[in-house]
Amino acid sequence: MRKKLLFGGVAIATVICALSLLHGAKRENAPSSAAMLLVNIDNFSFSPETVSVPVNSTVTWVNKDDVPHVIASTQGVFKSRALDTDDKYSYKFTKPGTYSYFCSIHPSMVGKIVVR
Amino acid sequence: MAEKTLLDVNPSGLIEHDHNHDGIDRRGFLKCMAWAGSGALCVIHGGVLTSKALGLPGSAKAHARGELSFVQISDSHMGFNKPANPDVISTLKAAVDKINALSEPPAFILHTGDISHLSKPEEFDNVDQILKSTNKEIFFVPGEHDVLNDDGAMFRERYGKNSKGRGWYSFAQNGVHFIGLVNVMNLKAGGLGTLGSDQLEWLRDDVSHLKASTPIVVFAHIPLWTIYPQWGWGTEDSGQALSYLKRFGSVTVLNGHIHQTMQKVEGNVTFHTAFSTAFPQPAPGAADSPGPMKVPADQLRSVLGITDVNYVQRRHALALVDSSLASSTSRSMS
Ligand SMILES: [Cu+2]
Numbered sequence: 001m002r003k004k005l006l007f008g009g010v011a012i013a014t015v016i017c018a019l020s021l022l023h024g025a026k027r028e029n030a031p032s033s034a035a036m037l038l039v040n041i042d043n044f045s046f047s048p049e050t051v052s053v054p055v056n057s058t059v060t061w062v063n064k065d066d067v068p069h070v071i072a073s074t075q076g077v078f079k080s081r082a083l084d085t086d087d088k089y090s091y092k093f094t095k096p097g098t099y100s101y102f103c104s105i106h107p108s109m110v111g112k113i114v115v116r
Numbered sequence: 117m118a119e120k121t122l123l124d125v126n127p128s129g130l131i132e133h134d135h136n137h138d139g140i141d142r143r144g145f146l147k148c149m150a151w152a153g154s155g156a157l158c159v160i161h162g163g164v165l166t167s168k169a170l171g172l173p174g175s176a177k178a179h180a181r182g183e184l185s186f187v188q189i190s191d192s193h194m195g196f197n198k199p200a201n202p203d204v205i206s207t208l209k210a211a212v213d214k215i216n217a218l219s220e221p222p223a224f225i226l227h228t229g230d231i232s233h234l235s236k237p238e239e240f241d242n243v244d245q246i247l248k249s250t251n252k253e254i255f256f257v258p259g260e261h262d263v264l265n266d267d268g269a270m271f272r273e274r275y276g277k278n279s280k281g282r283g284w285y286s287f288a289q290n291g292v293h294f295i296g297l298v299n300v301m302n303l304k305a306g307g308l309g310t311l312g313s314d315q316l317e318w319l320r321d322d323v324s325h326l327k328a329s330t331p332i333v334v335f336a337h338i339p340l341w342t343i344y345p346q347w348g349w350g351t352e353d354s355g356q357a358l359s360y361l362k363r364f365g366s367v368t369v370l371n372g373h374i375h376q377t378m379q380k381v382e383g384n385v386t387f388h389t390a391f392s393t394a395f396p397q398p399a400p401g402a403a404d405s406p407g408p409m410k411v412p413a414d415q416l417r418s419v420l421g422i423t424d425v426n427y428v429q430r431r432h433a434l435a436l437v438d439s440s441l442a443s444s445t446s447r448s449m450s
Pocket of ligand 1: 068069070103104105106109
């Protein structure tokens with residue numbers, strides 16, 4: 001289990017690296033929604049738990065657990081339907097700010113998206 | 117896992133608590149006997165008894181014959197199909213067979229939630245179809261899996277026609293007052309299960325007219341005692357609810373959610389969690405997460421089961437018997 005988590009972390013780190021490279025390299029006329037970020041839901045936790053993205057980024061959550069989870073903004077900004085195993089939910093962040101969220105059926109699961 | 121382990125059992129098998137040390141007898145007595153290969157029999161005497169009911173007369177079996185019998189089932193998770201149990205239909209059917217084989221037929225069945233896995237109509241339909249063969253009235257409270265996308269509207273439409281608020285209600289049977297509570301909605305980030313002030317207010321009013329000698333049975337999905345907050349196994353405002361029940365001599369709290377049997381006696385309150393009929397979950401903290409636990413296929417039915425509850429009026433006692441689906445009273449192993 002732990003091993004799997006570590007692998008997940010490495011994969012995400014790689015994605016983030018690739019994305020930040022992309023972002024750094026983006027041209028003036030490139031669409032402002034250059035960044036896309038993946039948050040894995042695994043073992044009843046969000047990984048990475050806190051992510052920082054440029055404005056207009058789209059964050060996608062993927063449920064890797066055997067049970068459903070629901071992504072819900074603490075401030076009520078966004079809410080997914082129940083995500084079964086391998087289901088995805090995406091939200092585009094068009095305003096800077098800190099967005100706390102949790103799983104509305106397993107509220108001990110919390111995460112944060114920081115939009116720059 | 118077939119035999120229940122209980123905390124704080126002294127060598128005589130008796131649990132005593134008198135936290136208040138004020139001489140008022142609000143102790144709960146609980147005597148547990150191993151029930152060969154199928155769980156444990158627990159006889160609880162409410163604190164209104166004035167004498168220590170040590171050594172109840174008769175055999176363990178005799179205690180189980182009550183004036184009111186009912187069965188608790190929980191967490192059927194219809195629609196779940198992962199390795200921890202690819203066939204939740206068969207195990208729910210086995211639970212029904214077990215209920216139908218009970219020597220004392222239950223008056224009714226309590227289902228403490230997570231009927232479905234994904235709140236889908238066909239999942240509820242399947243459970244209804246399977247439970248129909250018990251020919252019993254069934255009282256439901258929702259689990260978080262039953263209210264996923266509509267704040268419980270479909271659940272209440274199906275199972276909560278006469279309920280209040282988000283689905284709570286009470287009823288009386290043979291002098292016992294039953295209270296079904298809902299603690300799986302409006303959950304707050306970082307928190308546990310929640311009853312909410314409107315439900316708590318209703319509860320206070322609901323029990324206000326009852327005599328202190330009335331036995332109370334509370335049933336709800338998430339445990340009303342804090343078992344393991346790191347996994348959300350507890351209810352934020354359960355203390356408030358229990359404060360309204362303090363004056364009663366016998367309170368039995370039946371929960372599900374954690375997919376394993378566990379029991380605690382505190383004063384006159386006995387807390388008990390039931391087996392799931394679908395899949396087991398790890399003991400608190402025994403794994404990285406509380407997700408479904410895969411056990412060898414030939415052991416699955418020994419960690420799933422039902423709870424049989426008997427109430428003996430003149431003894432003012434409730435007896436709880438957990439039986440796994442693997443135990444001998446099971447009539448069929450489809
Ligand atoms: Cu969740």
